[in-house]
Structure formats: structure tokens, C-alpha cells
Amino acid sequence: MGCKIKLVGDVLCGRAMTTNRRPNIVWLTLDSVRTDRTSLAGYHRDTTPQMQRIADDADGQAFTDCVSHAMWSLPSDSSILTGTYPAHHGTGLWNDVLPPDITTVPERFSELGYRTVGISQNAYCSDSTGLSRGFDEFTWMHKSNLLQTAGPRILLRYLLGLRKHSAGYTTTPSRHRPEFIATEVAKRQLSSYAGGDDPFFMFVHTQGAHLPYIPPLPYRDAFTDDIELSTEEAVEVAFDRSMNYYREIANGCEFSAAEKEAIDAMYDGVLAYADQQVGDLFDHVQSLDAGPTIFVVTGDHGDLLGEHGVIGHQFSLHDGLVNVPTVVHGLPSATDLPSDSLVQHIDVMQMLLAEAGASDSALDELQGIDPREEERTYALSQRGNETYETAVEQVRTHNPDADLGRFQSGLLHAVRSDEYKWLRGDRGDELYRLDDEDTDVSAAHPSVAEEHRAFFEAFSERLGRGRRNTEKREMSSAMKKQLSDLGYVMD
Structure with missing residues (x-):
């Protein structure tokens, strides 16, 4: 069976069952x-x-x-x-x-x-x-x-x-x-x-x-x-x-x-x-x-x-x-x-x-x-901007001058390979080695950064605009208490 889509080594492909057992x-x-x-x-x-x-x-x-x-x-x-x-x-x-x-x-x-x-x-x-x-x-x-x-x-x-x-x-x-x-x-x-x-x-x-x-x-x-x-x-x-x-x-x-x-x-x-x-x-x-x-x-x-x-x-x-x-x-x-x-x-x-x-x-x-x-x-991982802003707000209540410049704001995407991680957020594109995620090496490895960027661009085009849902989450007091017991700051 042929695969429909191939994106820089990744595919979506069906696979037939190899056994009749369920x-x-x-x-x-x-x-x-x-x-x-x-x-x-x-x-x-x-x-x-x-x-x-x-x-x-x-x-x-x-x-x-x-x-x-x-x-x-x-x-x-x-x-x-x-x-x-x-x-x-x-x-x-x-x-x-x-x-x-x-x-x-x-x-x-x-x-x-x-x-x-x-x-x-x-x-x-x-x-x-x-x-x-x-x-x-x-x-x-x-x-x-x-x-x-x-x-x-x-x-x-x-x-x-x-x-x-x-x-x-x-x-x-x-x-x-x-x-x-x-x-x-x-x-x-x-x-x-x-x-x-x-x-x-x-x-x-x-x-x-x-x-x-x-x-x-x-x-x-x-x-x-x-x-x-x-x-x-x-x-x-x-x-x-x-x-x-x-x-x-x-x-x-x-x-x-x-x-x-x-x-x-x-x-x-x-x-x-x-x-x-x-x-x-x-x-x-x-x-x-x-x-x-x-x-x-x-x-x-x-x-x-x-x-x-x-x-x-x-x-x-x-x-x-x-x-x-x-x-x-x-x-x-x-x-x-x-x-x-x-x-x-x-x-x-x-x-x-x-x-x-x-x-x-x-x-x-x-x-x-x-x-x-x-x-x-x-591999692709993502973090939402609301998640980031909520965390910033909570940190600022403890230290208004906290240095958070090491983090990218906005909707953050991470494309990870076996040796590198490429990030895109409000600050732009950055590349890190997995053994040192504090030092941007995109200038030293432009071809590696470009390969990760190309995958992300192609993948984003295939995904298109994500689903939207205006429904707001309604949590009971017991749910909020459970999250509070786990250290989350709840309204």
C-alpha cells in the first residue's frame, strides 16, 4: 500500500492488520x-x-x-x-x-x-x-x-x-x-x-x-x-x-x-x-x-x-x-x-x-x-501563548523584576531531531543542541536550522488552521481543589 504524504521523512500511512486477533x-x-x-x-x-x-x-x-x-x-x-x-x-x-x-x-x-x-x-x-x-x-x-x-x-x-x-x-x-x-x-x-x-x-x-x-x-x-x-x-x-x-x-x-x-x-x-x-x-x-x-x-x-x-x-x-x-x-x-x-x-x-x-x-x-x-x-511539540502568559503573570506576583528573557513568548513550536531542537516563537527562529538548550547555535549551523524550518513550514501547510472552540472550561470546586493540591494557582 502506498503512502499519501511524505514530509521530510515523516508520513501518514495506513497499515493493514497482521493478525485476525483483536x-x-x-x-x-x-x-x-x-x-x-x-x-x-x-x-x-x-x-x-x-x-x-x-x-x-x-x-x-x-x-x-x-x-x-x-x-x-x-x-x-x-x-x-x-x-x-x-x-x-x-x-x-x-x-x-x-x-x-x-x-x-x-x-x-x-x-x-x-x-x-x-x-x-x-x-x-x-x-x-x-x-x-x-x-x-x-x-x-x-x-x-x-x-x-x-x-x-x-x-x-x-x-x-x-x-x-x-x-x-x-x-x-x-x-x-x-x-x-x-x-x-x-x-x-x-x-x-x-x-x-x-x-x-x-x-x-x-x-x-x-x-x-x-x-x-x-x-x-x-x-x-x-x-x-x-x-x-x-x-x-x-x-x-x-x-x-x-x-x-x-x-x-x-x-x-x-x-x-x-x-x-x-x-x-x-x-x-x-x-x-x-x-x-x-x-x-x-x-x-x-x-x-x-x-x-x-x-x-x-x-x-x-x-x-x-x-x-x-x-x-x-x-x-x-x-x-x-x-x-x-x-x-x-x-x-x-x-x-x-x-x-x-x-x-x-x-x-x-x-x-x-x-x-x-x-x-x-x-x-x-x-x-x-x-x-x-518530532513536533507545542506550547500555547495563554499558557505562557498565565505563567508569567504568576511569576510576576512573586518578583515583578524576574528575568524571563530566556523564554520565547507567543505560540511556541519545537521541531526536534535526534541531535537538535529548533524553536519558533515571538522572538523568531532558534536552534539548540539537545545537550545544551541554553545556547542558540543557528548561526553556526545554518543548514541544520534550515532543514528543521523546512519541515515545520511543510508540516504547518498540511495541518492548516487548527480547530477553534469558543466553549469555556467549567470546573467544579472539587476539580479546582484537586488542581490546587497539585500546586496550580486556581481562580
Whole structure:
């Protein structure tokens, strides 16, 4: 079958099913997980042994050069759940809510006869943003509805295990990690599907390694043996700096060596706990008599931990924010791909829908490629101007004279290859090496800059004007409280 469009090495191409089997699919998104802090990328701390185990299995594969489409959850999840770029769906760039005329991934799976279920611990992935559309069942989870969504048995197990799965007996919501509850709800629903006639698609978005960086009690001292501060001191430093990230950005994230060690150790502890939950969910899937099942675990975006003068996921499209780990298990031929293949989330979704039996015409409506058929040369990430202006406003409340000149304003585009990143924003075009995203090298490498620019221009022409939706996001007080507990400044 021929491909319709080729753009500097990237294509949109349908792929016929290679098997008559209709696999179940479990997609697990961990919030705020960056590749270079994982065992998969050779990090010096063993933070993700479970993801490594899944990748090392004969049916598993890790992709350490996966580039997310954005640096925060709303546009990233919107791309995952539509199979399209942010510039197409506009959600999290200029739209508050997903435009109604864009077909969602769960709608596509439903058309193929799949049962679809979504579980989210992030209010930006909920009814309020339109990202629940197409799911037969969708659960947004918050402390206010845990009895209803999790049920008394799971909730009791969580409460009895607060010292194992969270911060212990404290009434401060920001100090608790809810990963265990989402994992148990997902396991319960998966068990109910086993033996059913219809295949299922499950999408789960958990808190992952999202700030504030305060691990459950058993993980607090996992990586503190070689740091200056005591574990207790490190916990408080990391909690304060990550919870008040706008204040820290306003002051340039000028952490002392001891503070940086503390932040790193606590982030790594949070990640290690999230990884343990990944292994638990994967093992449950493997134990079920549910037929062939593809398991995907990834990050929606990363976090900066002081680099570029940022803590959290604000302002830039630095690789610490957009290079996320992805592990795929049970996907035919994916194990033949190199682990350093340049991929994006919409490419993985393209492969999943192809395996589910989507028609060529349906696949042509998506904007990814099938990496088993084509090699990606460039990856595209984007950041909206409203996102930038909101962050600037918050930083200025802490320091009106904060130097933010290192960031591009406006609608920001990043075209990334295996060695460079090209940016276009209000300041114009810039080129950076991935190992130094503070030094513009466009003058020293004009041909490289031109190659990235040419891809962007051709790609933008194909995408055309993005979808517009004037509907405003309406969040309940519980949704706003959840985001506030995660450090966001809410109206």
C-alpha cells in the first residue's frame, strides 16, 4: 500500500492488520515522568525497575526517545486521545475544551466494537475538557468522590495502608499520593472484563511523579544515602520548593547543592513508587484470562528540576519536559524497533488502532506514523501563548523584576531531531543542541536550522488552521481543589 504524504521523512500511512486477533489495550499515562530519570535511560539510580522488567520481556520494548506533544497534561492528553497534534485540536493551546467535531480515540475504538473505559486523577482529563467523550465508562477521581468511585473496600485498604502508599496520617491533601487507588480501580474493572466477548480499551491517567515531590513513607529514604540533608530535611525542602514553584522560578531556581540533591532524591522516590504501581497493574493484566493484551506505559510530559531556571512544567519545551519514557508490551513487531527510535504518542496510538483493525481511511485521519513501517525524522511539540502568559503573570506576583528573557513568548513550536531542537516563537527562529538548550547555535549551523524550518513550514501547510472552540472550561470546586493540591494557582 502506498503512502499519501511524505514530509521530510515523516508520513501518514495506513497499515493493514497482521493478525485476525483483536487485542485488548491498556494505556497507562504517568504524569510528569521524564526519560532521563528512568532506569530505561541508564540513570544512575534504579528508579523504574518495573518498567525495565516489562521492556526486557520477550514481548516488550522501551522507547527512550519518545517526544510528547506538549509540556503539560491538557494538550498532551488531547493529542493522545485524538491521535492528532496540538496545532490541529487546539486544546490547551487556544481551546479550553476539545472541539466537538474531532473524533476521539475511544470513539474510534467503540466503532471497532471495543468496550472503552477511562480513569483519570487529573481534572484536565475529565468531562470539563471534553476528554471523557467516547468512553463507555469514565471515572474522574478525587478525594471528594473516592467512596463512590473506588468503593469502601479499596478505600479501606488505602486508609489502612497510608504509611505504605502515602504520607501517613496527615490531613494535608498535597502530602498524599493516590496512585494505589487508581491502580486498584483499574484492576477491579479489568477483572470484570476478563472472559468477555468484546475487546476493551482502557486509558488510565495517574498522578505519577507530579509535584509536589513527597514520596510515600517507604520511598522517602530510597535515595538519600548519598545526600547532605537528612531524609526528614530533604522531604520538607523538596515539598516546599516544588509546591511553591512559581516563587522558585521567579527567583531563578537558585538552589543550593544540598537543596538540589533533596529535590532530586524526592522526585526519584516519587517516581520509584509510581513505577511499583506500574508493575502491579501489569502483573494483574498478565494474570487475567482476557486474551491478547497490549500494555502501554508512558509519561504525558516531564518536569524540570531546576534546569533552565524552572521547577515543574512551565514556560519551555526543554527536553526535560518533552522527552518521556514509553514502554510497549504485546504489540506485534514493536520489539523489532530500536529503543532509540524517535517516536511520538500519536505514533503509538496509530499502531494500536491498526492492530485493532481500523480501516486505512480511518488511519489516514490520524496524524501519526506507524514506526514499524516508516522512520520518523522530526518530532513536533507545542506550547500555547495563554499558557505562557498565565505563567508569567504568576511569576510576576512573586518578583515583578524576574528575568524571563530566556523564554520565547507567543505560540511556541519545537521541531526536534535526534541531535537538535529548533524553536519558533515571538522572538523568531532558534536552534539548540539537545545537550545544551541554553545556547542558540543557528548561526553556526545554518543548514541544520534550515532543514528543521523546512519541515515545520511543510508540516504547518498540511495541518492548516487548527480547530477553534469558543466553549469555556467549567470546573467544579472539587476539580479546582484537586488542581490546587497539585500546586496550580486556581481562580
